[in-house]
Amino acid sequence: MRRSGDSARLATMVLDRFLLASKGFERHLRTVAPDGWGAPTPCTDWDVRALVNHMTRGNLNYVGLLRGATREEFLAQREADALGDDPVAAFTGSVQACADAFAEEGALDRVVDYPLGKLTGRQALALRTADSTVHTWDLARALGADETLDPGLVAWIDESHDEIFAGLAPGPRFFADPPPGAPHATRQDRVLTRFGRDPR
Numbered sequence: 001m002r003r004s005g006d007s008a009r010l011a012t013m014v015l016d017r018f019l020l021a022s023k024g025f026e027r028h029l030r031t032v033a034p035d036g037w038g039a040p041t042p043c044t045d046w047d048v049r050a051l052v053n054h055m056t057r058g059n060l061n062y063v064g065l066l067r068g069a070t071r072e073e074f075l076a077q078r079e080a081d082a083l084g085d086d087p088v089a090a091f092t093g094s095v096q097a098c099a100d101a102f103a104e105e106g107a108l109d110r111v112v113d114y115p116l117g118k119l120t121g122r123q124a125l126a127l128r129t130a131d132s133t134v135h136t137w138d139l140a141r142a143l144g145a146d147e148t149l150d151p152g153l154v155a156w157i158d159e160s161h162d163e164i165f166a167g168l169a170p171g172p173r174f175f176a177d178p179p180p181g182a183p184h185a186t187r188q189d190r191v192l193t194r195f196g197r198d199p200r
Helices: 005-029 048-066 071-077 086-105 121-144 151-164 187-194
Strands: 111-114 117-120
Touching: 005 048, 005 086, 005 117, 005 121, 005 151, 048 071, 048 086, 048 111, 048 121, 071 111, 071 121, 086 121, 111 121, 121 151, 121 187
Parallel strands: none
Antiparallel strands: 111 117
């Protein structure tokens, strides 16, 4: 695959962010105890297994979008089980499949039929990366683990929020309404609050 220097660097940056966010989620996923899959998460409708399935199925659904899936097909598959008997292998496999799909020539410029509006592969992967980062915090909190997110990802989401969500239809953006922000909050706290989390 050959790209011009600038476009190749940009593509590498976009993919690297996704892989970094996925690695943070995987780090916590590997610590889930055998009896921990039913633990509640900040996503009130999901326990740990459902959250991990959401992440795994989401990666596969984004691959589907690049392959021409419609928004209706995307939504119909959102809750379908993607974990089987080995959630860790299923998740890591989905990350690789997603990264490989978005690394294909022209994938970042392809227009996909995302449920909240048509967008480019580049913006779709940005959405996937933001989602993965915030859900890493959800998993960490559910497990009682260190909730510190990668500061570079936090800064990117904070600075690029409007660009990430540009042009999408109004709506919940698949996150809850934000609670009131605390004074003197950290940057991570501000990002989490904006995405409907209560970091207190």
